[in-house]
Amino acid sequence: MRAGQSARGNRVSTVLARKLGGELLRLRDEAGLTQPQAAEALSATAAKVAKMERGWVPFRDPDIRILCDLYGVSDPRTVQRLLDIARTDRERRKAKGWWNQYPELRSLVEYVALEDIATGVRTWQGAFVPGLLQTPDYARALAIGNADWDDPDDIERFVEAKIARQARLTDGNPLNLWAVVGEGALRQLVGGREVMRAQLTHLAEVSRLPNVKLQVVPFLAGSHPGMTSAFSVVSFAEPGAMDVVYMDTTSSTLWLESEADATRHNATFERIARSGLALRDSAALIERIRKEL
Template identity: 75%
Template sequence: MTQDQAPQGNRASTVLGRRLGGELCKLRVAAGLTQTQAAKALNASTGKVAKMESGWVPMRDPDIRALCELYGAKDPQATQHLLTLAATDRDRRKALGWWNQYPELRSLVEYVALEDVATSVRTWQLAFVPGLFQTPDYARALAVGSATWEDPDEIERFVEAKVARQSRLKGESPLRIWAIVGEGALRQLVGGRDVMRVQLDHLVRTAQLPNVKLQVLPCLAGAHPGMTSAFNIVSFAESGAMDVVYMDTTSSTLWLESEKDAAHHRTLFDRIARLSLAQHDSRALIESIRKEM
């Protein structure tokens, strides 16, 4: 499912909203009912049910209970699971996080909102240093090099927002992050040698945080299963919020929200990790590349 959708008024399709709508849709289909029949039970329009199943509107507890009864979902725990998802989704929709100040984040907005409430992230990056580890100069050079920005002020605001994200690495409940970076990304002269030297120093210091695990996939590893795309696996503490896979391409943002997709990418990540250097050896390689700069 591509997620480059724009908000519709005060509505937006959210990850948890789509997850909740998807589960209700499965129950409806299993019961052999149509959206029109579901709408009749709610005394609502078919369009509203369609929006609910696509995650475009927050769901009320009475509607969820009514649909569960209509669909023959008799397990109280299953119904409670859906109610918990709905409550969490409603809370997230109402939250006004710091990221709302930065329209320059564009398609990253929903990801940053998820990152803010996540407990852990596993990220595989082939072409550049992960955003949570980037220095301002490195982030600025990436933005300039992408050739998608026309206003220098927008670039500065984008850099400011990316730096603000890094507060999740510290504090009372810091984000746990396991990052694997391709060696080529560390040798790419983003911004020039001076910028890269500072970036690599920062990377080594960040890797020493207790909640950060950093590995480097060396070029000598040869062909590997992560060559086709980078991705993030985002995990949450609350019940029912299964792992979400996020992929950002040059033309769109992709969210993979099924357990099958999550399991596939967890396996993929583990395979890349086994081919990568241990943490100590990864830091040694980063320091070696830094000296070459």
């Protein structure tokens, strides 16, 4: 069973399908319609609609278009985003997508599949540089330090996959990334001085991209809401419209998929960001730490 999935008989529920189903359920409720009414539009049973809304079956594009028409969803960008999520979920179930070439990603596979079609990511990391901003040498040093690999070739494949993710920052429809990083992550000598110097140089360069915001929470900020955990909020439409929260620990991967969880973590993220330095001051601190090395 892949991370982010659960099973019931021969059916599989995925993060993508649950999120898509939940969004269609929300749209149906806002339209004041029932499952039998949705089923009638689809020439299906209410039981099938229930399975769709719970993420137990893959979505067909015609069904999504019919339901969007029924629920009064006229924004073509919203409809297309729902279609993109459904397509990626189908590919995910059929083990398609570049990320599936890398079993070394392990629990990250489901996250990378979501990241590939996301419109934005907000990520808070207090202990290390976020994956989308890592250099190969830094990513390699982290993997070696985790002591979780038996084969050096697996480490190289893992690093290759992590770096491949970064294409989302510069592709034709680039991901909007807002990263907040603790000062400790910038001072920890992962891989040694040369590796960290190159990593900090890379941070300075990538932070100049128009779709990237990079803030640093300095030691002097004192206590703040991010001290007990790290997390990422992945968005698939306008901010807050379709968000999921991802948390990765040494023993498990946790997905928080409800609107309430997303709202709470977005609010927490913004409080952490307010503890951080302004973008220009963050860049200045990164440069100062780099020179100290």
